[in-house]
Amino acid sequence: MRLADLSEHSGVSLATIKYYLREGLLPPGRRINATQAEYDESHLRRLRLVRAMIQVGRIPVATVREVLAHVDDDSLGLTFRLGAALWALPHPTEPSSDPEDDPSTTAAHTLVADLLARLGWRTTCEVGDLNPAHRALVAALATLDRLGYPLDTDDLLPYARTMEQAAAYDLDRMEILPTPREQAEYAVAGAVLFEPVLLNLRRLAQAEESGRRYGL
Amino acid sequence: MRLADLSEHSGVSLATIKYYLREGLLPPGRRINATQAEYDESHLRRLRLVRAMIQVGRIPVATVREVLAHVDDDSLGLTFRLGAALWALPHPTEPSSDPEDDPSTTAAHTLVADLLARLGWRTTCEVGDLNPAHRALVAALATLDRLGYPLDTDDLLPYARTMEQAAAYDLDRMEILPTPREQAEYAVAGAVLFEPVLLNLRRLAQAEESGRRYGL
Incomplete structure (x- = not known):
C-alpha cells in the first residue's frame, strides 16, 4: 500500500507517519519510484506498536528506538530478545x-x-x-x-x-504469533497496554471478594 | 507522646506534621494544656498513611482528605467503607x-x-x-x-x-488488623504502595517463564 493508504488503515495522520519515518521508528517502505514507496502489513503492525508506546505509554522517542532495535535483532535468542526489549522500557x-x-x-x-x-x-x-x-x-x-x-x-x-501464572498466560498468547519478531512486538505492547487492565481487574476483584466476605 | 516525639518516631519533619494538622489530614492531638497536645499510636499510623499517599502516590491533598473521610466513617459497613476509600483514589x-x-x-x-x-x-x-x-x-x-x-x-x-486469588490474599492480610478503621487504612496503603510490587513481580515472572521455555 502507499503512504496515504497506510495512514487511512492505521488512523495515524500522514504528518505523524512521516515523523516516525524520519525518527527511524518506522522502517522505510520499498521504493517503487523516485517519489513513492510501498508499505505492507509489517508497517501497519509497527505503526500500531509505536503509537501504543508513544501515545499511551508516553515513552520518549529515544527509548522507543532502543526498544525497537532489540525487537528487530534477529541475532538474539527469544529469551534475550524479549528481555532486552522489555528491559529497555520504563x-x-x-x-x-x-x-x-x-x-x-x-x-x-x-x-x-x-x-x-x-x-x-x-x-x-x-x-x-x-x-x-x-x-x-x-x-x-x-x-x-x-x-x-x-x-x-x-x-x-x-x-x-x-x-x-499470569506470565504463563502471557507467553501462551504470545506463542500464537508466527515469528520471533511479532512475538517480541506483542510482548512490548502487552507490557505497555496490559498493566492498567490487570490493576483494574485487581481492584474489581477486591470489591467482589469484600462483598462476598463482609456483605453489602 | 508530644509533637516533637511524633516527628522523631515517624521521621516526618515538624513543619510537615503541622501542615498535615492544618489541612485536616491528621486529627488534632488530645490537648493537655494551652500550648501542648498529646499524640498516640493512631497518629503515627495516620502519618504513615498520609505520607504514603502524598509522597509516594503523589495524590492531591483534597483527594487524600476525601479518602481519609471514608476511612474514618464508622457508620459504613466494611465493604462500603473499603469501597468508598478505594474509589476515591486515582x-x-x-x-x-x-x-x-x-x-x-x-x-x-x-x-x-x-x-x-x-x-x-x-x-x-x-x-x-x-x-x-x-x-x-x-x-x-x-x-x-x-x-x-x-x-x-x-x-x-x-x-x-x-x-x-490476589484479592483474597489482600483481604486475608488485612483481616489480621484489629479494627475496621485500621483495616481500611491498610487497604488504602496497599492500593497505593503495592501496585509497583505486583507489576515488577509480573515482569520478573515473565523473564523466568521465558527462560524456562526458550532457554538462555
Missing part, C-alpha cells in the same frame, strides 16, 4: 530521592533474593540483578519498609505465584 | 482524549459485562458500574481495541481469576 516504580544503601534497601535486597530462592526461579536468580524489574522491585519494597509497612517472604510468595 | 488508566461513545468503548462495555457474568462476580455485577475501576477497565480495553489489539472474554478470564 519500569513501574515510585519517585524516590532516597539513598540506595540505607537499611531498608539492604533488607529489600535480602528479601528479594530469599523470595527468588524460595520460588525456585533459577533463570531470574542467575541473571536477575541485570533485570531492571529486579531493581524496581527492591526499590518498591524498600519504600514500603521505610514507610512502616514491612513485608516478608511469606507475604510475597502467594503474589509471586499468581504472577507466575 | 485509578490506573491511560491519558485519553478519545470520545466515550465510540465503537471501541461500546465493545469494551459489552466485554466487561460478559466477563463479570462469566466470572460470577455478583457483587461487582450489581454495583459494578459505580466502581471507578469498572470505568477504568472499560477505558483500558477500549484503548487496546482502538490500537488494534482487541481482547475477548476468554483472553481476560484467566487474568481475572489470578487477580481474584
Whole structure:
C-alpha cells in the first residue's frame, strides 16, 4: 500500500507517519519510484506498536528506538530478545530521592533474593540483578519498609505465584504469533497496554471478594 | 507522646506534621494544656498513611482528605467503607482524549459485562458500574481495541481469576488488623504502595517463564 493508504488503515495522520519515518521508528517502505514507496502489513503492525508506546505509554522517542532495535535483532535468542526489549522500557516504580544503601534497601535486597530462592526461579536468580524489574522491585519494597509497612517472604510468595501464572498466560498468547519478531512486538505492547487492565481487574476483584466476605 | 516525639518516631519533619494538622489530614492531638497536645499510636499510623499517599502516590491533598473521610466513617459497613476509600483514589488508566461513545468503548462495555457474568462476580455485577475501576477497565480495553489489539472474554478470564486469588490474599492480610478503621487504612496503603510490587513481580515472572521455555 502507499503512504496515504497506510495512514487511512492505521488512523495515524500522514504528518505523524512521516515523523516516525524520519525518527527511524518506522522502517522505510520499498521504493517503487523516485517519489513513492510501498508499505505492507509489517508497517501497519509497527505503526500500531509505536503509537501504543508513544501515545499511551508516553515513552520518549529515544527509548522507543532502543526498544525497537532489540525487537528487530534477529541475532538474539527469544529469551534475550524479549528481555532486552522489555528491559529497555520504563519500569513501574515510585519517585524516590532516597539513598540506595540505607537499611531498608539492604533488607529489600535480602528479601528479594530469599523470595527468588524460595520460588525456585533459577533463570531470574542467575541473571536477575541485570533485570531492571529486579531493581524496581527492591526499590518498591524498600519504600514500603521505610514507610512502616514491612513485608516478608511469606507475604510475597502467594503474589509471586499468581504472577507466575499470569506470565504463563502471557507467553501462551504470545506463542500464537508466527515469528520471533511479532512475538517480541506483542510482548512490548502487552507490557505497555496490559498493566492498567490487570490493576483494574485487581481492584474489581477486591470489591467482589469484600462483598462476598463482609456483605453489602 | 508530644509533637516533637511524633516527628522523631515517624521521621516526618515538624513543619510537615503541622501542615498535615492544618489541612485536616491528621486529627488534632488530645490537648493537655494551652500550648501542648498529646499524640498516640493512631497518629503515627495516620502519618504513615498520609505520607504514603502524598509522597509516594503523589495524590492531591483534597483527594487524600476525601479518602481519609471514608476511612474514618464508622457508620459504613466494611465493604462500603473499603469501597468508598478505594474509589476515591486515582485509578490506573491511560491519558485519553478519545470520545466515550465510540465503537471501541461500546465493545469494551459489552466485554466487561460478559466477563463479570462469566466470572460470577455478583457483587461487582450489581454495583459494578459505580466502581471507578469498572470505568477504568472499560477505558483500558477500549484503548487496546482502538490500537488494534482487541481482547475477548476468554483472553481476560484467566487474568481475572489470578487477580481474584490476589484479592483474597489482600483481604486475608488485612483481616489480621484489629479494627475496621485500621483495616481500611491498610487497604488504602496497599492500593497505593503495592501496585509497583505486583507489576515488577509480573515482569520478573515473565523473564523466568521465558527462560524456562526458550532457554538462555
